[in-house]
Each structure stands twice: as structure tokens, then as C-alpha cells.
Amino acid sequence: MTVIEDLAPPPKVEVRPRGVSRRERWQRRLPLLPALIYTIVVTQIPFLVTLYYSFQSYFWNTTAPAHFNGVSNYKTVFTTPAFRSALWRSVVMTAAAVIIAMILGVALAVLLDRKFFGRGVVRTLLITPFLIMPAAAALVWAGPMLDPNFGLLNYLLAPFGVHHVAWLSTHALGSVIVVMIWQWTPFMTLIVLAGLQSQPPDVLEAAKVDGAGAFATFRELTLPHLRPYIELGILLGSIYLVNVFDQVRLMTNGGPGTATTNLPFYLYQQVNYAFDIGGAAATGVVTVILTIIVATFALRMFARVFRFEEAV
Amino acid sequence: MAQVRYVSASRVYGKNAPPAVDALDLEIRDGEFMVLVGPSGSGKTTALRMLAGLEPLDAGRVEIGERDVTFVPPKDRDIAMVFQNYALYPQKTVAQNMGFALKMQGVPKDERDRRVREAARLLDLDDQMLDRKPRQLSGGQRQRVAMGRAIVREPRVFLMDEPLSNLDAKLRVQTRSQIAELQRRLGITTVYVTHDQVEAMTMGHRVAVLARGKLQQCATPRELYDNPVNQFVAGFIGSPAMNLQTVPLTDGGARLAGTVLPLPAAVRTAASQAGLGELVAGIRPEHLHLANGSGELAGEVLLVEDLGADALLHVRLAGDADPVVARTEGRTPPAPGQQVTFHVQPDDIFAFHPVTGARLAG
Numbered sequence: 001m002t003v004i005e006d007l008a009p010p011p012k013v014e015v016r017p018r019g020v021s022r023r024e025r026w027q028r029r030l031p032l033l034p035a036l037i038y039t040i041v042v043t044q045i046p047f048l049v050t051l052y053y054s055f056q057s058y059f060w061n062t063t064a065p066a067h068f069n070g071v072s073n074y075k076t077v078f079t080t081p082a083f084r085s086a087l088w089r090s091v092v093m094t095a096a097a098v099i100i101a102m103i104l105g106v107a108l109a110v111l112l113d114r115k116f117f118g119r120g121v122v123r124t125l126l127i128t129p130f131l132i133m134p135a136a137a138a139l140v141w142a143g144p145m146l147d148p149n150f151g152l153l154n155y156l157l158a159p160f161g162v163h164h165v166a167w168l169s170t171h172a173l174g175s176v177i178v179v180m181i182w183q184w185t186p187f188m189t190l191i192v193l194a195g196l197q198s199q200p201p202d203v204l205e206a207a208k209v210d211g212a213g214a215f216a217t218f219r220e221l222t223l224p225h226l227r228p229y230i231e232l233g234i235l236l237g238s239i240y241l242v243n244v245f246d247q248v249r250l251m252t253n254g255g256p257g258t259a260t261t262n263l264p265f266y267l268y269q270q271v272n273y274a275f276d277i278g279g280a281a282a283t284g285v286v287t288v289i290l291t292i293i294v295a296t297f298a299l300r301m302f303a304r305v306f307r308f309e310e311a312v
Numbered sequence: 313m314a315q316v317r318y319v320s321a322s323r324v325y326g327k328n329a330p331p332a333v334d335a336l337d338l339e340i341r342d343g344e345f346m347v348l349v350g351p352s353g354s355g356k357t358t359a360l361r362m363l364a365g366l367e368p369l370d371a372g373r374v375e376i377g378e379r380d381v382t383f384v385p386p387k388d389r390d391i392a393m394v395f396q397n398y399a400l401y402p403q404k405t406v407a408q409n410m411g412f413a414l415k416m417q418g419v420p421k422d423e424r425d426r427r428v429r430e431a432a433r434l435l436d437l438d439d440q441m442l443d444r445k446p447r448q449l450s451g452g453q454r455q456r457v458a459m460g461r462a463i464v465r466e467p468r469v470f471l472m473d474e475p476l477s478n479l480d481a482k483l484r485v486q487t488r489s490q491i492a493e494l495q496r497r498l499g500i501t502t503v504y505v506t507h508d509q510v511e512a513m514t515m516g517h518r519v520a521v522l523a524r525g526k527l528q529q530c531a532t533p534r535e536l537y538d539n540p541v542n543q544f545v546a547g548f549i550g551s552p553a554m555n556l557q558t559v560p561l562t563d564g565g566a567r568l569a570g571t572v573l574p575l576p577a578a579v580r581t582a583a584s585q586a587g588l589g590e591l592v593a594g595i596r597p598e599h600l601h602l603a604n605g606s607g608e609l610a611g612e613v614l615l616v617e618d619l620g621a622d623a624l625l626h627v628r629l630a631g632d633a634d635p636v637v638a639r640t641e642g643r644t645p646p647a648p649g650q651q652v653t654f655h656v657q658p659d660d661i662f663a664f665h666p667v668t669g670a671r672l673a674g
């Protein structure tokens with residue numbers, strides 16, 4: 001007992017998170033301030049202005065001054081069939097393009113993941129569509145590729161009895177989607193390829209020894225491993241493709257009729273043909289909110305991929 | 313269950329690279345625990361992968377159970393492998409990892425669960441661990457899951473590539489005996505790769521020593537220790553390593569540290585037949601017996617490493633020879649700087665050809 005009593009009490013160590021004073025915190029942030037202000041000026045102020053106009057009745061083609069009209073612009077947005085059909089078309093275009101591009105991307109990535117002669121060249125060629133400006137791609141497809149008389153596609157299909165199809169009139173939506181797929185497949189391929197190459201080779205060897213064939217290995221091991229990469233690709237693709245405008249404007253101009261009018265094109269029409277600034281602003285706000293919802297999911301997915309990387 | 317045979321099996325990686333495995337001839341009996349041992353880069357892993365079918369052969373063939381499997385894909389060889397980094401399936405639970413091979417064989421779920429549970433019990437993996445993912449396990453637990461994945465299958469051959477190298481020293485010793493015991497109980501032919509000669513000596517029924525892709529000797533641990541066929545095996549097997557010194561030959565023996573070590577007649581004849589003026593003499597540390605001033609080898613203690621049960625003496629022998637290591641009883645080791653003498657039994661001296669390294673008679 002005495003021994004224990006003789007022991008000096010352990011010195012108390014105060015454990016407190018290392019504090020940074022208010023002043024110090026501000027000093028640290030100060031150099032970031034110009035960037036912050038710039039970001040606010042170029043993103044938040046236009047948004048606030050848009051928000052402001054979305055509650056105004058404001059037409060460019062009349063001399064009447066803009067005036068507050070409550071939520072009536074929003075009412076119109078949600079009641080016009082044009083908005084709903086544009087929204088629906090955006091969803092269809094985006095979903096079809098992203099999903100098909102992803103399926104093709106996985107297939108191409110699996111092919112590219114093995115060694116063969118000329119792999120570097122093939123890889124570069126496969127990636128090029130992604131590097132082409134959307135407007136340029138749209139023009140190339142609308143003209144040389146899909147032209148009813150001189151188009152490459154009709155030329156190639158001629159031996160199979162297909163003649164002079166005006167693809168952009170008869171299969172407008174399909175044509176636009178095909179161009180979107182053509183541009184985005186390389187992106188999906190790259191993301192999936194990164195996933196494939198991060199798969200440890202000894203795991204695949206273990207699967208071989210365990211008696212799994214190529215298809216079983218893909219289904220049981222590779223696909224679950226690729227899942228976060230596929231989700232990421234789909235979400236990033238969706239965010240971008242929801243805003244597709246160039247192809248629609250340049251290939252079909254939203255037509256025939258409204259066959260290819262998606263949300264961005266509908267917005268454009270409201271401003272440029274109806275001069276309805278208030279209505280367009282309200283449509284824009286709704287679009288932004290919808291996009292933010294999708295983007296939030298995407299960011300979460302980002303976080304998951306990186307956490308996943310750390311854990312492995 | 314099956315025997316395994318390598319017949320002149322070779323593997324060359326690069327066009328101009330020396331073969332990683334060079335004409336390997338090795339026969340592993342049914343139910344035997346064979347250890348492949350050798351320094352880093354000696355081709356152990358390559359030899360194992362050739363048997364697994366993960367590495368193609370450039371010459372020769374491999375047989376499992378009398379059947380030539382040289383061109384048979386891994387999945388049809390009925391083998392199980394434990395990888396150095398375990399290679400567990402990260403997205404699958406422990407139970408799914410262990411049951412994967414059975415699933416691939418189309419074994420029904422109930423049967424699979426039963427066998428996984430059985431293997432888990434054998435390896436002391438408790439039930440709650442079966443639902444975890446590999447990344448939620450400690451290194452030792454992962455090692456056991458990797459073992460479990462192999463034994464669930466009841467394959468014809470087990471292949472293990474340094475399965476203990478990621479464990480800490482204590483766990484390694486413990487797991488070493490568990491694996492040996494498990495293998496004895498299951499009676500499945502096992503090929504076990506390690507660079508650790510202690511693991512090789514304690515686990516293997518027989519040990520194959522590889523160096524630079526070539527098989528040096530394949531024998532029981534005792535035989536390797538008592539009768540190494542060449543200088544490489546002699547130096548590799550035993551810890552601390554055998555003392556090897558190039559010594560000039562004289563009448564009746566070899567000259568070392570100012571005295572003449574008597575050599576057996578057979579060695580002397582072999583040396584003179586080969587026309588040698590010198591040879592490499594090898595004495596194991598445990599065969600240098602401290603002899604209070606009456607021994608034939610004299611020297612000065614440079615360093616004492618006390619291991620508890622015994623002590624290692626680093627000694628500079630009289631003359632200019634390299635220091636030698638001697639193992640003595642731990643309680644009363646001489647102090648550094650002290651003059652000591654050693655006694656050596658003539659039978660305990662190994663002699664090797666100074667150029668080829670081959671053992672001279674004996």
C-alpha cells in the first residue's frame with residue numbers, strides 16, 4: 001500500500017484541440033478572398049438576377065416595363081405541357097445516352113484492358129470523340145454523316161437496301177442520342193478502364209485458381225469492383241448531358257415539331273422566340289434546382305469512390 | 313490427392329534473361345509437405361505459379377497425379393493456392409470468399425455453408441467474422457481466411473506462397489505449427505514456398521533448395537543439415553550460417569588459424585584427385601566447442617550476441633582469416649577481447665570445391 005501511496009499522482013495533461021484564434025483564422029482565409037468574391041460575382045449574382053426576373057412579368061418585345069407578378073411564372077412552368085414534355089425529353093435523352101454509352105464503355109474498356117499490338121493507337125483513336133467540341137461534332141454528324149443524299153451512313157447502308165433516309169427528320173431523337181453516345185462513350189471507357197486497372201491482378205489469379213471462368217470472374221468480381229466507377233461515370237455524364245444544347249440546336253433545331261426539344265432548348269426558345277424573360281427565368285430556376293438534386297447525388301458518389309479507394 | 317512432378321520444367325521471362333526456373337526436376341509424393349526454399353529471386357514463386365498454371369512453361373512439363381497438366385488452365389487443375397498477399401475478394405464477405413470455389417463448382421448453398429462453417433471452425437474463425445469484409449480483418453485473420461478458402465475446396469494439391477511473411481514474428485511461429493498440423497490432418501499434397509530456412513526446416517517433410525532457378529538439393533531437413541551437397545546449401549541451411557573459409561591443403565589436413573585441421577581420408581583423396589591446392593572448409597557454429605585453452609583453434613572474441621539460451625561469439629581466429637561465429641551455452645560466455653580456443657570434431661568439417669562449390673566426398 002505504502003508503495004502505491006508513495007507514487008506521485010500522474011501529472012494532469014490537458015488535452016484540448018489545438019485552437020486557432022479567430023484572428024488567425026481570418027488571416028489564413030484572407031488570400032482566398034479575391035477568388036471567393038470573383039466566384040460570387042460570376043455565379044451567384046447572375047443566379048440572383050435570374051431569381052429576381054423569375055418573379056417578374058418581363059417581355060422583350062413590348063415596351064411595358066417589367067413588373068412583379070408573384071409565382072405566376074412558376075405556375076405557368078408547371079402547367080404548360082411544353083415544359084413537361086421538354087423535361088421528359090431531357091430525361092429520355094440523358095438516360096438513353098448515358099446508359100448506352102456506359103454499356104459500350106464497359107465493353108470497350110474490357111477490350112482495351114488486354115495487351116495487343118497497336119493498343120496505344122487504338123486507345124487514342126477511341127478517345128478522340130470526347131476531345132471534339134460538341135458543336136463541331138454536331139455539324140459533322142448533321143452533314144457528312146447523316147445527310148440524306150451525300151451522308152456516309154446512307155452510303156454504308158446502301159448495300160443493305162437503305163436509300164436516302166433523312167435521318168434527322170425521320171429519326172431525329174435517335175440521331176441526337178447517337179451523337180451524344182458517340183461523344184460520351186470515350187469518357188465512360190476511360191473511367192471504367194481506370195477501374196479495371198485498379199483491380200489487383202492477384203485477385204483475378206485467385207479467381208482462376210478457384211475455378212472461375214472469364215464470364216463468372218467478370219460477373220462475380222470485376223463488376224462489383226467497377227460499381228463505384230460505373231456510378232460515377234453515369235452521374236457525371238448525366239449532369240453534363242442534361243444540359244445538351246449544341247447538338248439539338250445545330251442538328252434538328254428542336255424539331256421536327258418538338259421531337260427533340262429538351263429543357264435547355266426550350267429555355268432558349270422562350271427567350272429567342274417568345275421573348276419571355278420572366279418565364280425563361282422561372283424555367284431556368286426549376287432546371288437548376290433539378291440539376292442540383294442530381295449533382296448532390298453525384299458528389300456523394302464521388303466521396304464514396306474515394307473512401308473506397310482509401311480502404312483498399 | 314495426388315503426387316506432383318516437375319519434369320525439366322523451365323520458365324524464361326525475357327528474351328535474354330537467364331531462366332527464372334531452369335530445368336527443374338522434382339517429384340512430390342502424395343500427401344507430402346514439400347517446401348521450396350531459396351534466396352530472393354531464386355525462382356520459388358515462379359516454380360509454384362508454373363504448377364498453378366498461372367505461368368506458362370517454356371520447356372518441360374508438370375504433372376499432377378500422373379496427368380500431364382502443362383497446358384491445362386488453372387481452373388481445371390483442382391488446386392488451391394494461398395497467395396503472399398492473400399488476394400482475398402474485397403467485395404465479398406469472409407464466408408463468400410471461402411465458398412467461392414464451391415459456388416463455381418455448382419455446389420448447392422446449404423452444402424456450401426456447411427463446409428465453410430466447418431473450415432472456419434478448423435481455423436478458429438468465429439461465426440460473426442464470417443459476415444465481415446476482408447478489409448475489416450486483421451492481418452492474421454486475413455491469413456486464416458486465405459487458408460480457409462484453400463481448405464474448403466479439398467483440392468488435390470495446396471500451393472502456398474510465403475503465407476506467413478506478412479505476420480509478426482510471434483504469430484508466424486504459432487501459425488507455422490498450425491499449418492503443419494493442419495496439413496498432416498488433411499493429408500493433402502502441399503507445396504510451400506518460403507525464403508525462411510527455419511520455416512523450411514520445421515515444416516517440410518522434404519525441402520527443395522533453389523538458387524538462381526536451379527534445384528540444388530531436395531532432401532529431408534535432417535539430410536540437408538547433415539549432408540549438404542554443395543557450398544550453397546551448406547551456407548543456406550542452418551542458423552546462424554555455416555562458417556566457410558578457403559584454406560590451403562597440407563599433408564593430412566587443411567591449414568587454418570596456424571594449425572592443421574585433420575580431414576577425413578576420403579576428402580583428402582578427392583581433393584588430390586581433383587588436383588586442388590586449397591579447398592573451402594565449412595564448420596557450423598554449433599560445432600565449434602569452447603575448450604579452455606586446450607582446443608586446436610585459437611582466436612580472440614570480437615563480439616558476443618547473447619540470445620538467452622545460448623550466445624553467439626564472433627571470433628577472429630589466429631592468422632588473418634575472416635571472423636567466424638560460434639554458438640556456446642548462454643550462461644557464461646567469454647567477454648569480448650578474451651582469448652579463446654575451440655575444439656572441432658574432424659567429422660564436423662565439411663569440405664567444398666573452391667571453384668564449383670561441390671561437396672568433396674565425406
Ligand SMILES: Nc1ncnc2c1ncn2[C@@H]1O[C@H](COP(=O)(O)OP(=O)(O)OP(=O)(O)O)[C@@H](O)[C@H]1O
Nearest residue numbers: 325326332350351352353354355356357358359507
Ligand atoms: N513477371 C516477371 N517478368 C520478368 N521477370 C520476372 C517476372 N517474375 C519474376 N521474374 C524474375 O524471375 C526471377 C525469379 O523470380 P521469383 O518471383 O520466382 O523469385 P522468388 O524466389 O519467388 O523470390 P522472392 O523470395 O523475392 O519472392 C527473378 O530474377 C525475377 O526478377
Ligand SMILES: [Mg+2]
Nearest residue numbers: 356357358473
Ligand atoms: Mg516470391
